Amino acid sequence: MAFHIAGIELDSRFFLGTAQYPSPEVLQLAIKASGAQVVTVGLKRQLAQGDGTGSAANDFYSIIRDTGVRLLPNTAGCRAAREAVTLAHMARELFDTPWIKLEVVGDEYTLQPDPFELVKAATELVRAGFEVFPYCTDDLVTCQRLLDAGCRILMPWGAPIGSGQGLLNPHALRTLRARLPGVPLIIDAGIGSPRDAVQAMELGFDAVLLNSAVAQAHAPVQMAHAFKLGIEAGRLAFEAGIMAQQAMAVPTTPVTGRPFVL
Numbered sequence: 001m002a003f004h005i006a007g008i009e010l011d012s013r014f015f016l017g018t019a020q021y022p023s024p025e026v027l028q029l030a031i032k033a034s035g036a037q038v039v040t041v042g043l044k045r046q047l048a049q050g051d052g053t054g055s056a057a058n059d060f061y062s063i064i065r066d067t068g069v070r071l072l073p074n075t076a077g078c079r080a081a082r083e084a085v086t087l088a089h090m091a092r093e094l095f096d097t098p099w100i101k102l103e104v105v106g107d108e109y110t111l112q113p114d115p116f117e118l119v120k121a122a123t124e125l126v127r128a129g130f131e132v133f134p135y136c137t138d139d140l141v142t143c144q145r146l147l148d149a150g151c152r153i154l155m156p157w158g159a160p161i162g163s164g165q166g167l168l169n170p171h172a173l174r175t176l177r178a179r180l181p182g183v184p185l186i187i188d189a190g191i192g193s194p195r196d197a198v199q200a201m202e203l204g205f206d207a208v209l210l211n212s213a214v215a216q217a218h219a220p221v222q223m224a225h226a227f228k229l230g231i232e233a234g235r236l237a238f239e240a241g242i243m244a245q246q247a248m249a250v251p252t253t254p255v256t257g258r259p260f261v262l
Contacts, residue, residue, distance in 0.1 A: 003206060005153060005184050006099065006131045012037045014231050015186060017211025024063045026220055031067045034224035039069050040101055042076040043091045061095060072133065074101035081121035088125055100125060101133045111161045115142040119149055126150030135188055138172040140179055147183065154183055155209065158200065159190025162212045166196035177204045194230030201234025202242060
């Protein structure tokens with residue numbers, strides 16, 4: 001199951017969000033149960049809970065530091081490239097990492113990424129030495145523009161953030177995978193159940209990032225483990241080779257033209 005992303009070898013293909021958990025203790029247990037080695041944190045949310053100096057972000061890091069995971073700060077809540085770039089620089093200083101999950105939202109109802117501001121911010125951050133993980137839609141042209149900007153990883157959505165609708169457009173996602181065979185692709189947002197994660201992995205995606213489906217479950221720790229198993233199963237199935245669907249029945253034990261033993 002090991003794979004490389006941004007020069008780092010990971011054993012887990014499960015990226016886990018850290019918002020909305022009932023307690024820090026449940027979050028720690030969920031991270032352990034998930035097997036995730038990368039977790040995300042919204043810097044704006046952490047700063048809003050503190051005094052504006054970054055102390056909240058540091059406190060949060062201290063909570064999860066002992067789990068041994070790698071932190072992926074994000075620019076959730078940003079509506080313009082300039083705002084996202086500023087927040088990314090703050091995150092690099094606070095968390096001592098060049099990794100940034102870039103989010104620039106263009107629509108308040110769907111929280112759909114703004115492709116123009118996203119590419120603009122990605123271009124500037126790549127030039128500044130960041131490893132940019134852009135949260136984008138499943139639009140192939142936008143994804144190509146992000147790659148042209150210097151991004152080495154893409155995070156297309158399955159459905160709107162927090163909606164739990166699963167993969168709304170498997171055809172578009174399948175096209176992305178086929179047209180960008182060498183690019184690490186991480187499904188981000190919209191995943192509602194382990195079944196959705198299995199589907200994403202069976203399509204050949206490299207990893208899955210989710211938050212609400214675990215954090216809002218009645219038993220977050222148990223759900224984190226369920227997703228871990230689903231992601232592993234989907235990847236193993238993809239690597240093993242999933243049988244092609246057929247329009248008619250095909251007997252598993254052909255008997256035509258063979259003698260019967262009476």
